[in-house]
Amino acid sequence: MAKKRDSKPDQNKRENEKAVSRRNFITRGAVAGVSAAALGASVGESSAQGTSVDNIKWDYEADLVVIGSGASGLPCAIRARDAGLRVLVIDQNFDVGGKMPHSGGQVSLGGGDPCQLRDIAGETDKEGFIKVAPLHKPEDITETTDFLFKDITDWSVLNVGGHAPYRYNDRDMHRAWADNCYGTRQFLMDNYVRFSRITGTHSTGGASRARRAITFLMLGDKTDVKAGTVTKQDAGIDGVSSSHFAPRIMADASKIAAPGAVWNGAALTRGLEVSAREKGIRFMLNRRMTEIVREQQFSGRVLGIKASYSPRFDPDTGAQLKSLYSNGNIDEQRATVNIRAKVAVFVGSGGHGNNPSFRSMFYPAFSEPAFVSSAWALLGPLGQDASGILAGMRIGAHLAGMQQNLGITQSFHIPPRIATRDSYTDMHPGHPTFPFRRSTGISLGLSSYEHLIAVNQVGDRFYNEMDLAKRYDSPVWPGGARNGIPTHSLKHVQGDWRNCHPSWVKKMYDSYPAVDAALAMNEGSQAPNFYSGALWAIFDSAAVERDGWNIKPPFTSDTNGYFFSAGSIDELAKKIYTRHEYQRVPLKNLKKTISKWNTYVDEGTDPDFGRGKDAPMHKISKPPFYAAAVCPVWHDSYGGLRINGKGQVIDTEGSIIPGLYSGGEASGGGNQHGLGRALVHGYIAGGQITQERA
Amino acid sequence: MSNEHCTCTVEVSPDEADAGTDITLTVHVACSRKDSLREPRVSIRDHADAELAQAELTETDDDDEDGVGYAADDIVLAAPRVAGEHVYRAVVLAADKDGALHEQASTEVRFVVTAHATELNAWDIPSAIVAGGRFKFMVGVSCSAGCRLAGEGLSILDQEGAQRGAATLGNDVWPETDALYVAEIEGEAPSTAGAHQWEIRTAAWDCELPHAAGAVAISVRVVNPPECEVTVEAFDREKQTPIKGARVIMHPYRAVTDASGIAKVKVTKGTYDILVSASKYLAVTTTAEVTADMTTRAELDAEPPWVSPEEDPGV
8 A cells, every 4th residue: 555644744855855865866066166256246155254153154155145036036136136236046946937937927016007008008019019909998007006005905895705805915015016016017028028918907906907917928930038939839739738948838818919929927937037047147946945044043134044955856767857047057966055145135935835834824724735735846845835934933033914815715725627736737748847746637617517526535525516616706807796896897996885895795705615625624534633635526437428528648647646547436445545645544435425426316406515406417327437636725825924115024023134035925914916916026125135235 | 393482473464355366474583582593484374284385584684682583575375265264374494403394483374355345336327217118227347356257147126126137247348447347237117107226236156256245226217208398409608509418407307419409308297497508618507387398498608718717817
């Protein structure tokens, strides 16, 4: 039987051990002792001895050390570099970008930002790529920063789950955020990022105006980010392959930009990355920050960081994974190095969604280690592990926004993708991290759930399957009942008490707590952790035929333990128990559950969960029988280091920690979702750090 | 000649095995004095003391100052073909100075052998069968040990225990399964309307290895002769094109639309919820009182490809 994950998980330790054990694959070169001359002007190897902190020997020195090369880290690094600072970016992963490459590249800013102004004027972009006319009327995208600020702190707006995503946003942070949207949008466009027309508003980006533009590239004969082109191969072939350039297949952007344009986060990531490398920013990849060094633990200036080697290896070949681009990389392989930051350290290490212990501070039921954060394969087990937040806490940083994970549907939910652990997004073969997930997953429409039942680790159903993957939308432009707002588009009134009058809330409430049911204790939950265990979609060959599911590789895998088929239910249950690492107990009730379900189908009613009213019920009876893993995901993180409007980290006494900055998902204080939040944070911090140096 | 300083322990996995399937024996010997055994071996013997296997015992790394431990590689045996409790004996042997082997210690090895379980499934049973009418459905049988079941018999019993039919499992393994054998069964529905509980049974076969009897209950839904024909048209609301393969449920009646988007459902008079669903469409439900032949049209909205709300580009 496969070894079960029945003790407290330590995924980081697991992959670290794997990494150490595979050192033999590394061909060591003379890189560990790389000289200052070799590093050029941007980052120097330090020979400094004897700082005020226990005579630390600094192995490297830069003005700014950025932890994490994602959506907050890269803008911070580039802006500081533009001002002449020596910048070193470290990242635990083997490639640049953090979660950005797996994102949609959807950036909601606003307040009269350059994309809004461009569309108001009816102009195209400077390269002339955009061919479609503006998608919104000028009045729908005309606003001021004051107006934007009021929108993203509007106390009166609720979502259809009854939560208030704007009410608790930190006012100082969000005032600064609104004030810097214009500058950030222009900064991004100046660094090889192309934005589409404004199209609606991204989740939690405000309800009163349209503010979202999406990053795109044009299909071309060669991939040339500076020229704005990407090949079809690199953009990804629909249903077939991803690429190292774009871990997820880029989507058609003909309706938001131009025929032949494709969009997603790869366009954003690679644009910023190419610009950063071109400007002389140095990258030390495969390098995980383990400690932020301060003069004294709870006082004094932040001096630098300690970081450990964190290479990743292909699980099949043992080959070390390499970044797509390498100019500017420092190939440092020592187990640990100390990096001095003359001016500042920026913590852009991401959130805590992949740290079961940390995330269970917000939601104890999600301590179940079977389930991971989004972009799990891309980032590896050290991604989204709260390491930046924890390191800040160890030197006295305060936390903020600790309740805000609970108020937004993106935090945790059940994506409609089965048969893969990395359920939030698809990924096809072609990206170096595909072997970690091994299956793209079966993507279901919500209607497809009529063809299956979902069971917990003992084989019991736990929720109406038709509602399992339902998620409510965010209260954003253009408003309306679906978005929780009683009025529509320009009729929305900020701060109007009627927006959350109880009668309206009762009318629009439409929440499905399926994930809470999925994570509930059951017969198989055992002390001391009472894990809820693995979840399974159970269906038969008739379901596959009826709804046309593709259950062949790469959508499923014969070897990753997330999809099984069998000629009998007993055999299916046995395979799950013996081959899935988080199936800790036998599915003792599965046969009985299916028998009961088939009886319900005969009777035309489901007394347990009320199915049959809005969609047909089908027997599970025609072999072979299938089980595909259902994996709830923790997508975004809210709650992290407390920062002020300048991106400076605040300690528990309310004072600034000198030399320490943060942003994006490593920081807390706002319910704002996604790239818009992180990019502006990085932009703000980069500017502030530059001023601090001066 | 026995050695009072040595004890032998044997673990059997699984401790309850299907007849004839593999069992694994893990042998450990602990001796309280060092160098007490010369060229030790373990012999596994059945109830008649016939040797089934013999394996070398090698010294383990256990850090015991006073004694020494030995272990053998896992010994894999076929479990007996007879169900019930079985007792084997593990005998520890060691050589004397002349090389002759002598018994040093022994222990009983107990385990249970079970008859193979058989699991039955029935599918393609019509959801509504006119009283007295004939109908067909499929039955599949698999063995917990994957035995070949071709040619084995099935019997079909009604709720009074009267035999309603019989069938023999075919030769072919059902596609995409390891060892599922199937039979098509034709039966005659009871003459009274209602849900009739029948059972498909296998006997306790003793083909090559013992197999426990298996059974599966099925519900035979018998309806009175139809009085009306309901024509259901399934169309795409936006395109106004017919939807082929849409599922129409008027419980207990079921039908599927043809290329023209039409399904004809023959029902008895009454009030029905008419549920229409199709792949990539949102299902719709209407309620109709059926008193005569009628036609109803279901217009379905196409389901947009699922994009997480925050990733929907909005156009």
